[in-house]
Amino acid sequence: MAPSFKLTYFDVRGRGEAIRFILHQAGVEFEDNRISKDQWGTIKPTTPFGKVPILEEDGKQVTQSLAIERYLARKFKLTGKDEWEALECDVAAETLGDLHTQVVQAFFNPDASKKDELKGTIIKDQAPFYLGKFDEQVKKNGGFLVGGHLTWADLHFVATLQVSCDMLGSDIVESHANLKTHRDMVLNLPNIKAWVAKRPTTPF
Structure with missing residues (x-):
């Protein structure tokens, strides 16, 4: 069973x-x-x-x-074809987690003015830094994060970034063409x- x-x-x-x-x-x-x-x-x-x-x-x-x-x-x-690709999946998820943790901390900050300040800094500085590198990674891997094929890292990435965008009130993916295409690909998996x-x- x-x-x-x-x-x-x-x-x-x-x-x-x-x-x-x-x-x-x-x-x-x-x-x-x-x-x-x-x-x-x-x-x-x-x-x-x-x-x-x-x-x-x-x-x-x-x-x-x-x-x-x-x-x-x-x-x-969904971990990739070998141990190295499995590691790369882990790295992608953990690294995105560094950004997402900042977003969550900003979103739940009880001080409204501080919250807006933190969110603004993420949108202006942290998000472009992280997502710019991920955009290059997706381009290098043929539209995927790891190995040129679908892994759990792709699913994690899109699900988590959607939450980050909602918490920030900004589509931080929109200006990164490869990540935008990547998001569309994941969201169109049947x-x-x-x-x-x-x-x-x-x-x-």
Whole structure:
């Protein structure tokens, strides 16, 4: 019998969407368990480390979004053709994470004026720096991040950058032609396109 998957996360895309992308691209059915902030207080003490997302497979639970993504990517053959490509996938995801963490910190800054200042700095400085290099990487790899073919890094990248754009209130991908084409390619994968068309509408 095929494994039974359950993903528990808040009712947003956030750090759960890349996991959803991988599962949908792999054609795997799973329970998309979305919880509210009101529910979280009750659920949190029952989780492994008080964090979400949580992936449950046949009753076994694990947390940490990137670890979950890597596990699923290995399981569904999305890590590239060899260990070096698997490493390059990790590097791409971790490096994008450096930028995305800045975006999240800015978005949730309680000081409205400071929030705007931080977001402006990211849009003006950090985003062009990171995305310029990623744009070159995609061009070099024939429209993909790694190895000239689809890997979990592509799915992670598009799902995460969509969240970053929403949090910043700016399409930071638009001015990078290769990344824009890359995003369009991922979003037009049949399984991803079908998911995006039906997924719940959330702010980020």
